[in-house]
Amino acid sequence: MANDTHPLVSEPILTSELQSKPRSKLKPALFIDRDGTLMVEVDHCHDPAKVSAYPGAAEELARARSLGWANIIVTNQSGIGRGYFTVEQFQAVQQELLRQLGDVIDGSYMAPDHPDNPSARRKPAPGMLLEAAVEHGIDLTRSFMIGDKAIDIECGRNAGVRTILVETGYGKKTAECNPDHRAPTVTEAIGIALQSA
């Protein structure tokens, strides 16, 4: 399924599709959690007025893109599954974040599932990363997952990418989850990923 804009829900994919492109044509990706990682954590944020992207993130994402990386947001939004807010409210928040960051995001993936009834898309399952890999031609072996919770790190591991835990959001409270790297903020985390290439 082609997505020129930011897809929220994608068609199920066959993992065999991941093997269908020669690796030389694939690009590495930064898979980045949204709340507490790219923008200040606000519990179940559904108000665009409360959106605040972390300083420096936009510039570092632009640098990543200029070096050939894809920048992909992957976010669990159980507030939808719990009935706290609607998909439309989620989209309003997302659009405000994208506006603040500028044109640096290649795709956005969201899992609305209630934690008691998770699909293969809800982190820590790797579904959203695998979808993005097909849709954006991503080489998972050269990619990173950046997030502030253990489920982000587990998700990255489940998708076969390297992982970076940030200290923003819930990061400082996150129990030991064996990330490949730790970084104070997403800006430093992106720097670590780009240096690895």
Ligand SMILES: [Mg+2]
């Ligand atoms: Mg988070």
